[in-house]
Amino acid sequence: MNKIYIAAVFIVLFILIFVFLLLAGKLPFGLPGLNKTPPVKIGVLYHSSSYKLAFNGLKDKMAEDGYKDGEKVEFVVKELSDPSDATLATKELMEANVNIIYSVSTPVTTRVKNEADDTPIVFNIVGDPIGPGFAKSFAEPGMNLTGCTNLSASLSGKRLEIFKQAFPNIKRVVTFYDPANAFSALSIQETRKAASGLGIEVKEVLVKSVEEIDAELAKLRPGEFDGFYNTPDARVVGRIDKVVARANELKIPVMGHEEDLAVKGVALTYGANFYLLGRDCAIVVENIIR
Numbered sequence: 001m002n003k004i005y006i007a008a009v010f011i012v013l014f015i016l017i018f019v020f021l022l023l024a025g026k027l028p029f030g031l032p033g034l035n036k037t038p039p040v041k042i043g044v045l046y047h048s049s050s051y052k053l054a055f056n057g058l059k060d061k062m063a064e065d066g067y068k069d070g071e072k073v074e075f076v077v078k079e080l081s082d083p084s085d086a087t088l089a090t091k092e093l094m095e096a097n098v099n100i101i102y103s104v105s106t107p108v109t110t111r112v113k114n115e116a117d118d119t120p121i122v123f124n125i126v127g128d129p130i131g132p133g134f135a136k137s138f139a140e141p142g143m144n145l146t147g148c149t150n151l152s153a154s155l156s157g158k159r160l161e162i163f164k165q166a167f168p169n170i171k172r173v174v175t176f177y178d179p180a181n182a183f184s185a186l187s188i189q190e191t192r193k194a195a196s197g198l199g200i201e202v203k204e205v206l207v208k209s210v211e212e213i214d215a216e217l218a219k220l221r222p223g224e225f226d227g228f229y230n231t232p233d234a235r236v237v238g239r240i241d242k243v244v245a246r247a248n249e250l251k252i253p254v255m256g257h258e259e260d261l262a263v264k265g266v267a268l269t270y271g272a273n274f275y276l277l278g279r280d281c282a283i284v285v286e287n288i289i290r
Helices: 002-023 048-064 083-095 106-115 153-166 182-198 210-219 240-250 274-289
Strands: 040-047 073-080 100-104 121-124 145-147 172-177 201-206 227-229 254-258 268-272
Touching: 040 048, 040 083, 040 106, 048 073, 048 100, 048 274, 073 083, 083 100, 083 106, 100 106, 100 274, 106 121, 106 182, 121 274, 145 274, 153 182, 153 227, 153 254, 153 268, 172 182, 182 201, 210 240, 240 254, 268 274
Parallel strands: 040 073, 040 100, 100 121, 121 145, 172 201, 172 227, 227 254, 254 268
Antiparallel strands: none
16 A cells, blocks of 8 residues: 555656656657747838848848748738838737837838837838938947948939949939938939039939829920939839839930849849848847847
């Protein structure tokens, strides 16, 4: 009787110790999903297929580094019809309790910043993070935003110079941009400086919506301009197919500001590869997770 009682006690103790170690994760095996850490939720906002490349690059590089979607991380993607939609989309991401927000382009990030409270924001394809208030300085962000910049604004003058070299007869070009886009405003300043030295007149057309872009494209007339110069602007990039189609009708070349636009039909482009910028920014998100 005593032997049976002692054996029963040992069995109960063994079971209790086993269960304790199992729950504590001290055993080399466990019940499926019992000790699984919930994935880090990453909200993603971008506008147009060009900016989606910056997400594709980030997602691919993070998967290579062991952060696969659906396992260690979960991407909650908001593909925007217009940058202005970022306000509502950010509110939805906050309600979904995302841990990090990955925001692509200056106008999208501006709206995310206003809605995301203290949630870490990683921006990309932002030509000037200081001007719009995304960071205090390159050395010290000083807030809940950090990320990657393509410094595209500073290349705007060089872009116009290359356009002139390729098409020497260019004397008058047209460009569209939203004056509320801080990055576009900075870029056009550099373009104006270069234009005066190159003998090129730049007609600036201010557009604040997709409808205005389409309407202004329709107003362009044959012989009015020698080329279309693309000032970096998220909304205009989202309509680059329309821009190229209209330019082809007018028989004028289009100068782009990033590599992917060459695939979209622009005559020349001088700038960054958005997919590679996405890969470069993966380490920033990974550092926040760690």
